[in-house]
Amino acid sequence: MQSTQTQISENNQLSQSIEKEVVFELEGITKIYQMGEVQVHALRGVDLKLYEGELSVLLGPSGSGKSTLLNILGGLDTPTKGSVIYHKVLDDKDEIIDLSAASEHQLTEYRRFNVGFVFQFYNLIPSLTARENVAVVTEIAKAPMTPEQALELVGLGERFDHFPAQLSGGEQQRVAIARAIAKNPDVLLCDEPTGALDSKTGIKVLEALQRVNQELGTTTAVITHNAGIAQMANRVISLSDGQITDIHTNKTLISPKDLSW
């Protein structure tokens, strides 16, 4: 009896100390797309927690539900069933948003102030320089860094005044990362950020992401179908056919330059 109570109180303490650091808490997430007569089950009961400051990799084959999951985390899409709780932990005030029940307006605000996105294609404005592409975001943010600071952080200190066409694919993606992090988001969500790059330039992009994660403490989730990338992450969340099949914690992190794929 005594030992059972001790056990329970230890468990409570444990869950409380973890509770503080949970940024996302997903329970029973299902996503069904209706395609005319056909239903596509993109996610089938996903339970997941993501923790403050961690870099996680979502790994899985094409069609396994990675983008759907990331879009739900980013407030770009909502689940058919299940709950998605976002805890804003970096701020003084403890803000909680139920993303699964939020209005369009709340989701827009959530995305604007809390989330940075990086996609496979960089979506830079061709007629603006690197600095101006980043400034587009910093001009409407609450407490941004300067475009120059953001570009320095991703290793583009020498490229402020280059236009996208004057930059390599990897450099353009790093401008896109600078743009995503310049508003100091709590969360950085990246969908196949190296998908269009060869491994050499891809490594530079991953180094930029790891640096942002480590220096700013931004909770970061990176989608990939490339298992080689997984060793740079704190945790690797494997998806298959809309379900999580494995969650692996890496004891030692490998620097992107030592990854091979």
Ligand SMILES: Nc1ncnc2c1ncn2[C@@H]1O[C@H](COP(=O)(O)OP(=O)(O)O)[C@@H](O)[C@H]1O
């Ligand atoms: N907007 C959509 N409408 C219909 N089906 C979709 C849509 N988005 C994704 N799907 C389907 O959901 C499944 C999971 O897709 P997705 O999340 O994009 O996987 P992944 O990113 O792992 O490749 C796939 O079968 C895909 O075709």
Ligand SMILES: [Mg+2]
């Ligand atoms: Mg995808």
